[in-house]
Amino acid sequence: FAPKPLAGRKVLVTAGPTYEAIDPVRGITNLSSGKMGFAIARAAREAGADATLVAGPVHLPTPRGVHRVNVQSARDMLAAVEQHVQDAAVFIATAAVADWRPAAPAAHKIKKDGSGQPRTLDCVENPDILAAVAQSPRALGGDLFCVGFAAESHDLLAQATAKRARKQVALLVGNIGPATFGQDDNALLLVDSRGHRELPRASKRVLARQLMAEIATRLPALRS
Ligand code: C5P
DSSP states (O other): OOOOTTTTOEEEEEESBOOEEEETTEEEOOOOOOHHHHHHHHHHHHTTOEEEEEEOSOOOOOOTTOEEEEOOSHHHHHHHHHHHSTTOSEEEEOOBOOSEEESSOOSSOOOOOSSOOOOOOOEEEOOOHHHHHHTSHHHHTTSSEEEEEEEOSSOHHHHHHHHHHHHTOSEEEEEOSSOOTTOSEEEEEEEETTEEEEEEEEEHHHHHHHHHHHHHHHSOOOOO
């Protein structure tokens, strides 16, 4: 008999990179593999949740029983999240969202002009999906538990604590270095209002289960 601490709850997860078009054949993206977010969606489902995964472009199979929505850009991801977050109890932002997008993507492939001169690319800032959700009335009212991630190269505890306050999320999870892009294991630092604790190095699947268990203990009891 497996305990189902998240039965009756909806959990929404973002995962992977985003892709911001420069022209029809090029874009800005990053090396996020999506593995941590996919493992979290799987663990949420295993814990009994109704799990929805909003995934940027990654090459990973959909975990069994998880509802997957594929997106490309940060703005697509925000729209999908806004659509699916309405009745969620937990929002976990693991996606490595591109901070900028080209201001005016070209309709046709941009050609070399042969001048040898540097080219510039005008970019604008993307929306911060996690900050937007964390400032929504349901999150501020305590009906939506928001979790953010941080990948920092130094001073992880100080940076994760500051990021938790800046994004106004209940729980901030730091990836304990070195960079874990594409790897199957990780170590996590959990920072909440009471302090911090470490989940030591383990497979992303094991860490995802531990993280979901931690989140389940922080949720208000279901009203019956
Ligand atoms: O500010 P920074 O990008 O370091 O914050 C990382 C956290 O914020 C992650 O949880 C990430 O998924 C989320 N994020 C987001 N939308 C952005 C940028 C980051 O949801 N545009």
